[in-house]
Amino acid sequence: MVDSAAHQPDSSPDNSALDPLANVQNQDLAEVLAEVENVSPSPALELPLLAAGGLIKNFGGIRAVDHASIEVAPGSITGLIGPNGAGKTTLFNLLSSFIRPDQGRVLFDGEPIQHLQPYQIAQRGMVRTFQVARVLSRLSVLENMLLAAQQQTGEKFWSAWFLPKQIAKEEKELRERAMAILQSVGLAHMAHEYAGALSGGQRKLLEMARALMTRPKLILLDEPAAGVNPTLINQICDHIVNWNKEGMTFLIIEHNMDVIMSLCDRVWVLAEGRNLAVGTPGEIQTNPQVLEAYLGQ
Numbered sequence: 001m002v003d004s005a006a007h008q009p010d011s012s013p014d015n016s017a018l019d020p021l022a023n024v025q026n027q028d029l030a031e032v033l034a035e036v037e038n039v040s041p042s043p044a045l046e047l048p049l050l051a052a053g054g055l056i057k058n059f060g061g062i063r064a065v066d067h068a069s070i071e072v073a074p075g076s077i078t079g080l081i082g083p084n085g086a087g088k089t090t091l092f093n094l095l096s097s098f099i100r101p102d103q104g105r106v107l108f109d110g111e112p113i114q115h116l117q118p119y120q121i122a123q124r125g126m127v128r129t130f131q132v133a134r135v136l137s138r139l140s141v142l143e144n145m146l147l148a149a150q151q152q153t154g155e156k157f158w159s160a161w162f163l164p165k166q167i168a169k170e171e172k173e174l175r176e177r178a179m180a181i182l183q184s185v186g187l188a189h190m191a192h193e194y195a196g197a198l199s200g201g202q203r204k205l206l207e208m209a210r211a212l213m214t215r216p217k218l219i220l221l222d223e224p225a226a227g228v229n230p231t232l233i234n235q236i237c238d239h240i241v242n243w244n245k246e247g248m249t250f251l252i253i254e255h256n257m258d259v260i261m262s263l264c265d266r267v268w269v270l271a272e273g274r275n276l277a278v279g280t281p282g283e284i285q286t287n288p289q290v291l292e293a294y295l296g297q
Contacts, residue, residue, distance in 0.1 A: 032105050036069045047110065049074040049218055049249055050126065055094050055104035057087075057273075064090040065101075066273040070251075072218065077240065077250045079264035079281075081257075083293060087273035088253045089131060092222055095251075096128045097121055109217065123150060125217035131226060131253075133203035137196030141187055141206060144195050145178035146171075148213035174213075181209045185239060201232035208239065218249045225256045237263060261285065269293075 035053030048071035057065040065087045072078045082088050093099045095106055097118050106114040108126050116124075136144050182188040185205045190198065198206060204224055211219050224240075225233045233256070240250060240263060254260050260267060261281040269277040269284060271293040277284060284290055 032069075032107055036071045046073060048072055050095065050106075050108050050251065052091075052095060052106040053104060055091065055106070056102045057090055057094060057099065058102055064273050065094060067104075068270065068273060068275055070095075070268050070275075072249060072251050073266070074217075074249055075244070075247060076265045077244050077252065077263050079260040079267040080251060080253045080270065081255070081260055081267060081284075082270035082276070085272075086270040088270055089222060090273075091270065092128065092220055092253060096126065096220060122214060122216075125215070126220070127211045127214050127216045127218075128220035129204070129207045129211060129222055129224065131222045133200065133207045135195040135198070135203050135206055135210075137194060139195055140192050141182065141195050141198070142175070142178055142191040144206060145182065145210055145213050146174055148210045149174050149178075150214050178213060181212050185209045186235065201228040201236075204228060204236065205232075205239075208236070212243070212248075216248070218251065221250060221252045221254075223253055223255065225254055225259050233259065 032051045032053035036048075036051060050070075050072040052071070053069045055065050055068045056063065068087065068091055070078075070080070070091070080088055080091070090099070094101050094104075094114075097106075097114060097116055101114060104114070105112055108121065108124060111124075113121050113124065113126075136147070139147070179188055179191060182191055185208070187198075187202060187205060187209065190202070195203070195206060208219070208221070208224070221240075224236050228236065237259060240252075244250060250263075252260070252263065264281055267279065267281055267284045268275065269287075269290050276293055277287045277290050279287065
């Protein structure tokens, strides 16, 4: 006898579309997302591009980061704010593996990366800038750009002997791409100038342009508006918005609240190394804990 129940459709509701953990097969990712859910009252409905949970970092007797969690949805502009000494840059350093966590995990594109070197993370598609822009001062602006290109054929010793035409073709394409990016940020006219001759704001633009040369999935920006004149801040914000429309994902540390509130889809707040709040810019602006800890009210 055929069991008719076996042919009955399952009438139970499918919650997989509402719960990002429902279809997660990667145990590391599922556990990190569960930790993030403990912090965020309204977790994302899609798997994050970047997720970190339970991060701890001590420097001697000082705990700079204390069980911090964060996630960044693909295609988003996510903000990270907090008062001075909150642990924001330390958290950036942990995410990008410039320093190693004492505890906790970082996953990028579903895979753990906290054991990797920074250059290996960059090769996977996550790059960062710095609070004080780092450029190679004695190289030209264009040379700074060309150095960032990944997996160049000419980097291999034997290729230089046996693939000269391919290398020449690739270098021509990279120069054209570098000049196109420099043109988009208004630095093409300085392509052959020493990078050390750029102003502070121009160095930040070069650093962001250089990051684009790696064809990243995610860019971490550490205070892109710091020390920059208002006109250039507006230009930087316009570039971020345009790159985001093209599919680039950003995680931004910034003290300029106008920048954060105008750019970001979601904002995470740190205080004393711990997660304090997470929400939309509007929610963060009216959060009493944030007003007390961050704005001193």
